[in-house]
Amino acid sequence: MAGTKRILFFAEAVTLAHVARPIALASALDPARYECAIACDPRYARFLSPGNWRNIEIHSISSQQFLQALATGRPHHDYEVLSGYMREDLAVIRDYQPDLVVGDFRLSLAVSARVAGVPYAAISNAYWSPYFAGLRLPVPVLPLTRWLPIPLAQTLFTAAKPLAMRRHCAGINRLRRENGLHPVGGDLQRAYTDADYNLYPDVPQLFPMHDLPSSHSFIGPVLWSPHDAVPSWWDELRPDPPLIYLTLGSSGQASLLQLALDALADLPVQIIASTAGGPMPARIPRNARVTDYLPGTEAASRSALMVCNAGSLSCQQALAAGVPILGIAINIDQFLNMAAIADAGAGLLLRADRISSNRIHLAARQILSNESFARGAKQLREALNRSGPAGARFEAMIPGLLHDWSTGARSRTLN
Incomplete structure (x- = not known):
């Protein structure tokens, strides 16, 4: 041309x-x-x-x-x-x-x-x-x-x-x-x-x-979501109870996805989860819907909390929507990224080698019940908007x- x-x-x-x-x-x-x-x-x-x-x-x-x-x-x-x-x-x-x-x-x-x-x-x-x-x-x-x-x-x-x-x-x-x-x-x-x-x-x-x-x-932040990732049940999601978006990304571990689903099963929430192309979990709680990929930006905007692998792509989707993050980190990239977000008051960081169902459950409850995390996420949303x-x-x-x-x-x- x-x-x-x-x-x-x-x-x-x-x-x-x-x-x-x-x-x-x-x-x-x-x-x-x-x-x-x-x-x-x-x-x-x-x-x-x-x-x-x-x-x-x-x-x-x-x-x-x-x-x-x-x-x-x-x-x-x-x-x-x-x-x-x-x-x-x-x-x-x-x-x-x-x-x-x-x-x-x-x-x-x-x-x-x-x-x-x-x-x-x-x-x-x-x-x-x-x-x-x-x-x-x-x-x-x-x-x-x-x-x-x-x-x-x-x-x-x-x-x-x-x-x-x-x-x-x-x-x-x-x-x-x-x-x-x-x-x-x-x-x-x-x-x-x-x-x-x-x-x-x-x-x-x-x-x-x-x-x-x-x-x-x-x-x-470079925001991106799969163009073909809207599941058949997308329009069936209700405005209440609050939504948790669970995605451990392509660099997460399949076992962590199952652990997180089990940890969130007893909370009064709806869970939408993405396997990022990985295997489907063996047990899916009654309050959860799971698929391979989701439109991440839209999923984050409908959520009260994102639980993810602390990677930058997922975290930026949450912060662009002003949504706090529970990050479960494995590699150095994830620790560096999530440490900055946690220091800004927009989420909590957990180590994958110290993880348990109870720790995920308690951390999710802490973020959902403490409005300071949502305020911190909204302040970072303003910074993202200014960029x-x-x-x-x-x-x-x-x-x-x-x-x-x-x-x-x-x-x-x-x-």
Whole structure:
């Protein structure tokens, strides 16, 4: 299409959130000005059409492989994975000839986009920014946390962190050296955010920054829901009793969904639950309705409480509706995200390795009976509203990003 710019999105399909954000941003772009393509593993093909973009198949490691690596503390993207990704990235870039590459957790793009000589914008949550003023890595759910007291596990985790981070960065460092780029050492924040431009799908009220450079920008929460996820019983939901939206996301655990359903069964509430493509629970309480996917934004807006895996995509749907959150966290991302929300008074954080039906029950009752959590969520809703639609902010940024790149205003590599 004459006069349009080509935007190529790469979605790393290890969780649905990394696919949803490229879909939402691509959907927001004016097709008269921008021609888009989304490169994604076909496992999420149902969500990629219809759309005003070209779909390109690429490979991502399986969600199971990714989550198992997180659960055991192993690197999830080693050299073999990243070098294979890079070959695929370069083939797609050569074929599509984009003006701008946008990646969501496609870590290989820090090298492949530079080799291809195209500008690269990374979608990264603000808590991974090197400029985040409050980063303190919490010990995630690991084998050692299941049998050690958490304070002791945290001490051991903090002591082992430098060695562990170097191990996690070994693959990307080898790939960088082979292609003439300086390694990132053991800096996982830099490995996650090394790009020509960084787009933070968050609000600065939750994640304050220090000395943030102009190449790093908050675009606000990127809200997305499946277009085909309205169940047959949707219009049968009643306005009373209050509704709890239960979704543990694509990075939750199936056993936690059953535990949460059991925990909420005796509360005077209605429960709507999403398996996020996982197995259906063996027992469904009388006050619950369960399906594979739900329209998350709409489900949150009808609810008095969201119970989720503390991931950013689900939490932002709740906060956009001014709904408090009970977050059950497993990995570091979830702990970092939910800790900020809990500190703002908009919810409670539970550890998945210390979870029980009784703890979920009591925490849900506490949030529903204490109006301060709803007030905290509504205050964050105001912050989200002030940030405006992320897609519009991203589209407004593109001309400046391309101008900076074309005029050589920024270095082509980050030393």
